[in-house]
Amino acid sequence: MSLAAADLVEHTARFCRRLRSEGLRLGPGDTLDAARALESVDLVDREDVRLGLRTALVKRVEDIPLFEELFERFWGGGAPVPRNPLVIPPDAEDDREKRGAASSRRRTGSDRQSVEEISVPAPSAREALGQQDFASFGDEELRAVTALARRIARRLRARPGRRWRHARRGGQLSLRRTMREAMKTGGELSTLSYRERKLRRTRLVVLADVSGSMDLYARLLLQFLYALQNAFSSVETFVFATRLSRVTEELRAPGYREALGGLSARVQDWSGGTRIGESLSAFLEGWPRLVDRRTVVVVLSDGWETGNPEVLGQALASLRRRAGRLVWLNPLLGSPGYEPLTKGMQAALPHLDVFAPANDLASLEQLARHLSL
């Protein structure tokens, strides 16, 4: 190997280390690929080198801007940086730092706490740690909401999917298995095997905002969540204002009043300020396995974010990547003339699959349409 080539390999390896330190996930194999890529492009041509390295080292479009920036810095000036394929804000880098700092802070904060409750770094001065009295609920309302939740649950129930599984009896004849069985008896068909469609189940994760601005709707929504939890087994319910709590178990209590008792005991910050983004990030970190492609994630909030809207955007983006569908229900959307102009809502909108109102029973009724995958 000539001296220049050895230099180049060395330089490439350093470049890969640099990319790795900036958060790109690269293994030793990728460094090797990069070096091999450089062998088969025109080294005199800067553009060729750039594209070759990019093809080998970048694994997703989101990382292209970072690559371009570092390539510019690392391999010295020359041609201007071509425009990035996806619009990424210019402060992408600071942002990453902030994110890193925030998550490490969160980690140290939650170490000593139970897994059930992850606290989000402490908040606004107006976090009202009062407890609310939920004892005054009309039975009439409760019945209507319960009936609604049952209807929704029926739509979510398991349905036959595309894939097959072995069935004891009924279903379709499974030639594959029947043949296998027949081999045992020298080709004589003695038993028939059947197959049927595997059931596909939808799971539901509800993240409800119970901060001060949601007070007006909290009554209706809590009834609804309680009824849903009891009508449909694969629901996970979380509530948040400044911090996130999992309330699935509490809501499973046999009576509504018991459930409320449990809720008030668990949730400390009813009607405080709202940190939607941080609460959602806490959810992603604390319960990463709850969300998959069979899961519909419903966020119930008016979008009055007192935290950083960018955090909210990022959390929703990653939720959407993992979930089958991401639904945001906003009680305010039902009122005439409302426009989702708050910073929180603005940050959230690009990531949502469904953005719908939730201010009365009728709008909740509509919800069923969005919930079956």
Add this chain to the structure above:
Amino acid sequence: MERQGYVTDRAVATAVHLATTLGKPLLVEGHPGVGKTEIAKVLATVLQGDLIRLQCYEGLDATTALYEWNYPKQLLHIRLEEHGERPLAAREADIFSERFLLKRPLLQAITHQGRPPVLLIDEVDRADEEFEAFLLEVLSDFQVTIPEIGTVRAAARPAVVLTSNRARDLSDALRRRCLYLWIDYPPLDKELRIVRTRVPGIAERLAREVTTFIHALRRMKLAKVPGVAESLDWAQALVALHASHLDEELVRETLGCFLKDEEDLRTVTARLDAGELAALSSPL
């Protein structure tokens, strides 16, 4: 590639070149209709290999992607041999031989004889995660084990192209195994070249108006943004209608060529009603 009617740029050319020289699968991502699948087709023509296509969908499993025994044929064979004199083992070996094997795309690619084929795994984001894991296994050593026959190894490694519309995030493991290419909507001049190449006989003025119009649409917030495929469909339709330039009536009649969503149709019709055709179809 240009010779095959695929208008390309250096990023695409470099990626394809590296994928063939390094022998790694190429993962192509981009919006619908920007010509991801086309890359594999052109590659097959350039390499003079066969194109083997595996279209992914939810619930795709090994029996439809790799191989399956031809049960009805096996059953029939057993019946025919029922009163034969041959020992059981021989008969069994018979019905589990290659003659009774239905080769699905992945196995076809592995057992392909002659020039290495191009294996296109289309819309891999639509398959489930389990299938992705299975795919990783196949892509890493290009060999499969069929219990009744043994291990089959690829004589010549096929060139592999995977495409994804980003309906779901692919695993890092799969990404790491591949070289990566992102295809964006082409800039105006490139798209104009594409239209000219793929729709021969189109009037220069019409080609220009069509691409400008589509570019204007892409800047509007539509539910289904028209891709290059839509530009081509539309241009072809207009040529079939013997059009030499765009006028309002013509656009209204042919909206369905490039707008695939009712909401979008309404949005664009409203713009046309407002008399904005000229603004949308003349160069900036």
